[in-house]
Amino acid sequence: MFIITASQVQAQDAAQKAKLANVSILATGGTIAGSGASSTTTIGYTAATVGVQQLIKAVPELSKVANVSGEQVFQIASESMTNDHWLALGKRVNTLLAQSNVDGIVITHGTDTLEETAYFLNLVVKSRKPVVLVGAMRPSTAMSADGPINLYNAVLLAADPGAAGKGVMVAMGDQIHGARDVSKTNTSTPDAFKTLDLGMMGYIQGGKPYFYHVSTRKHTADTEFDISGLNALPQVDIVYGYANMNPVALDAFVAAGAKGIIHAGTGDGSLAAKVKPALSNARKNGTLIVRSSRVGQGIVARNGEANDDELDFVVSDTLNPQKARILLMLALTKTNNSKDIQRMFYNY
Numbered sequence: 001m002f003i004i005t006a007s008q009v010q011a012q013d014a015a016q017k018a019k020l021a022n023v024s025i026l027a028t029g030g031t032i033a034g035s036g037a038s039s040t041t042t043i044g045y046t047a048a049t050v051g052v053q054q055l056i057k058a059v060p061e062l063s064k065v066a067n068v069s070g071e072q073v074f075q076i077a078s079e080s081m082t083n084d085h086w087l088a089l090g091k092r093v094n095t096l097l098a099q100s101n102v103d104g105i106v107i108t109h110g111t112d113t114l115e116e117t118a119y120f121l122n123l124v125v126k127s128r129k130p131v132v133l134v135g136a137m138r139p140s141t142a143m144s145a146d147g148p149i150n151l152y153n154a155v156l157l158a159a160d161p162g163a164a165g166k167g168v169m170v171a172m173g174d175q176i177h178g179a180r181d182v183s184k185t186n187t188s189t190p191d192a193f194k195t196l197d198l199g200m201m202g203y204i205q206g207g208k209p210y211f212y213h214v215s216t217r218k219h220t221a222d223t224e225f226d227i228s229g230l231n232a233l234p235q236v237d238i239v240y241g242y243a244n245m246n247p248v249a250l251d252a253f254v255a256a257g258a259k260g261i262i263h264a265g266t267g268d269g270s271l272a273a274k275v276k277p278a279l280s281n282a283r284k285n286g287t288l289i290v291r292s293s294r295v296g297q298g299i300v301a302r303n304g305e306a307n308d309d310e311l312d313f314v315v316s317d318t319l320n321p322q323k324a325r326i327l328l329m330l331a332l333t334k335t336n337n338s339k340d341i342q343r344m345f346y347n348y
Helices: 006-019 052-057 060-064 083-097 114-124 147-158 248-255 276-284 321-332 338-347
Strands: 021-029 066-076 104-108 131-134 169-172 175-178 202-205 208-211 236-240 260-265 288-293
Touching: 021 052, 021 083, 021 147, 052 066, 060 066, 060 147, 066 083, 066 147, 083 104, 083 114, 104 147, 114 131, 114 169, 114 321, 131 147, 147 169, 147 202, 147 208, 236 248, 236 321, 248 260, 248 276, 260 276, 260 321, 276 288, 288 321, 288 338, 321 338
Parallel strands: 021 066, 021 104, 104 131, 131 169, 236 260, 260 288
Antiparallel strands: 169 175, 175 202, 202 208
């Protein structure tokens, strides 16, 4: 009869842990860290109340798929995410990924601006190691909380060698989405995150990621953007198109020092007659103008609804207004040349 000693058990545990990937969880707050008044509270809860160690403790199964460590980077609701938060987060991610004992990163995040943070990181992370953003549509105290399984899937994805080199990803609802193209499409239901136009990357099922699509656009280690020496990003604002539109908001943004304007136009980025002269004047005075669309799907055609060559405007391709803003901010840290910036919009 063989007797297994405590030291042998410890040695076996250590050997098993050595086989697992090392995943760092960076917590920023949001609904996944939220709490409500009761188990049936799924709206009207308070976001960003639960710390990262509590999130990890709530999912003990994480220890079976990765060696997990946690760090509380911020504790905010994501509607309050700022450029300063993004720069700090991007620098921290790059620092961790440069370490040999970090194989992947998971970022817990509020869903309101999760797609924006994901795309920002997709442009500035300088590593091919997996980076996965994850959130929840229901607070941690809800009887149907989606945070625990989403977090488990995100860690599983970040620990998988097959996830390397695919850019920053979003893991929500057993699905894998690419940072460039995913959007929040519903105010409150658990299936809010979709890649409506170009399709999700894959599924997570039975403890394994399955990839079917990858983006053809450059990302992470292959981009030209470097935030290591940046302490601020240029001011870029979004002007929303609508019937009976006027230039009041546009003029205010320009007067406040906007270096770029994203025009979230109707249809194919159309320019209202009352606003087109103000956009043209803004460009002549040095403000970069990007024509995007409020529609949510499709390509904004260059020289389609406006003569972009003549106006010296840039078009957003398939980027929605909020993501076009991110790319323009980073582009303006490199150049003010509209042709070069248009190249970036077609590359990224």
